[in-house]
Structure formats: C-alpha cells, structure tokens
Amino acid sequence: MRCSLDLLLAYMDDQLSSPVRDRVRHHLARCPVCRAELAQMRAMRELLATVPAPTPPPGLVETIVGHVRFREAEQVRRRPQVRFWQGCFAGGAVAAAALAMWLVGSSWLERDSGVAAATALEAAVQEHIVYAALLETGAGDWVDWAWAPAGDRP
C-alpha cells in the first residue's frame, strides 16, 4: 500500500471497511512518515474539539424573546385593523351593488318611457298619413274632421 492522506483521514474517522483498515494499520507499522502525518492530524482534530465553546453574551435570550413578543403584539394590534378594512370593503361592495342596481333600474325605466314616446309619435304620424290620404282621394266628405288634428283638417 502506498502513502495516502485520504486513507489516513478515513482511518482516523473510522470510515474504512475492516480489510482496508487492516491494510492501513500494516502500512502505518512500517511507515514513519504516515505515522507522523496521522499524529499531526489527530492533534489538530483534538485541538479543534477541545476549543471551549464561546459564551453567548448576557441578555441574548431576552433580546430574542423580546423581538418575538413585539412581533406577536404587532400581529394582535393589526388584527382589528384588518377587520375594520374588511368591514369597509364589504360595506363599499354593498353600496356599489345598490348603486349599480339603481342605475340599471332607472335606465330600464328610461328605456320604457322612451318606447312609449316613440309609439305615440309613430301613431301620430300614422294618423296624419291617413287623414292626408283621405283628403287626397276625395273621401274626406265622409270623415268627422272634429277628431282630426287641427293641422290635418281641410
């Protein structure tokens, strides 16, 4: 087996299968360079593992929890506002619907009155045509002109 840092580190982390581990062990018994390498790597790993954990600054938990409480309070404070705006929105929607109904209704009414006027006008025109025809054909002698419009009388 040749010298391999990769295998040495895997050996150190106990990541090798049993046969490979045995081969590395045999190699280490004969290779002082790899033994020194492994010793250094182990020393470094131990150094890293034994560095004491930094102590969090005092009051860190209180600061974090304070932020969370503030956030919760903000949410509670916002909730009625949301309801208010929702209420405004709903009220506006009802008012808009009522307005729309009124507009549509009145336009229908206007349309109905327009139809009535048009019908009356058409009837008047028809009546004028009839009286004019009677006069032209000479049949006006048998007509009671008292009922005819003033402009159509002979």
Add this chain to the structure above:
Amino acid sequence: MNSRKSGPLPVEELIARCLTGDVRAFETLVKMHQGQVYGYACRMVGPDAAEDITQEVFLRVYRSLHTFRSEAEFKTWLYRITTNVCLDHLRRVRRQGGRLLSLDSAPNGSEESPLGWTIADQAADPGATDPEVRAERRELAQALQQALSRLSDKHRAVLVLHDMYGFRYEEIKDILHCSLGTVKSRLFYARRALREELRPYLDAVGEWPASGASSAS
C-alpha cells in the same frame, strides 16, 4: 420517574407549544440552543457578527417552526438555518467589500480570543494559570482562527461541524444539502489546508507509536 417529570420538556413538546403561540416555550427552546448557535456563528463569521446572526437565526426559527417536520432532527434543522444565515451574511459582507472574521477583536473588550477561548475557560486547566502557557494558548487560538478564516466558507462549515461539533458525515450532508462525497472531499481539503496553516504548532507533536495508530476513533 420524578426526574422525568421535573426535567425540561422534550424539544417536540416545546415546538408543539410554540405553534400554539406559547412564547415561554420558545424562550426555553432558545435557552437550550443559544450556546450552540452562537458558538457555531462565532466560528463561521467571527464574534462581532455572531450575536446578530444568533438573533436572526432564532427569529427565522420562530417564523418557520410550522414548516419543521417532526421526523427530522431539530438540531440538524437548526444548524441548517444557522449555516444559511451565516453564508448569507458572509456573501453580503463580501459584496460590500467588508472585512470578514475580525481576528483581533474580542467581544465587549474582554480577554476573550476570537474563538471564544476565554481566560475563564482556561482557568479550569491547571496549566492555564501559567502566564507562558496562557500566552501560548492565546497565540494558538489566534492562529487557529486565522487559519479557519482562510478556508472557503463551505470548507470551514464542514470542518467546524465535523471536528468541532462532532456531527457525522450523514448529518452534515443534511445540514448543508449536499452529497456525501462532497462532505468527504470538503473535509479532506479543509483539514489539509488547516494543517498547512498550523504546521509550526503541530510540528511539536511527537510521532505517535505505531500501536497508537490502531486505535482509530
């Protein structure tokens, strides 16, 4: 049995309570994990930004607790969020041309080294009271932080998670969302680079006997 009752609530129970709006449960969750998040952030971005990072991480956790799947490990999920916040921060600072991982600053002007290796921590070791030993350790901590800061962000993340926090390859794969091969390769390159940086300190390590090598851990 009594100790089970009086002990801290399991994480799953705390999360369930948080989801009902129980801020006290969230406070317990933060107390339980703030050390891990702050420590990891210190190693990833340096102590100056670690406090802000920790706050950001827990606020993100609170906002997205409803997306946490109970079959996943909470710790893995928490470290994934922390890694993402750290990497986002590093990218942002780099874009703005800022300085990363301040090497010579100690938080609050204390005697703490950049790695958080405090004199108080060393006091537990009898050798640490010796001014010379203290100076050596301070120098080593500085060298270590400097060496860590020279690694790429992703190499540093793998190295810190594996060699400082003891996560397994599989867990790191889940935290970093990458393949197992990527984890192994990053760890290999990170260790090799760190060893080169720390060679002056490691050369003092004597050759271990051949029999010692067999006790791989």
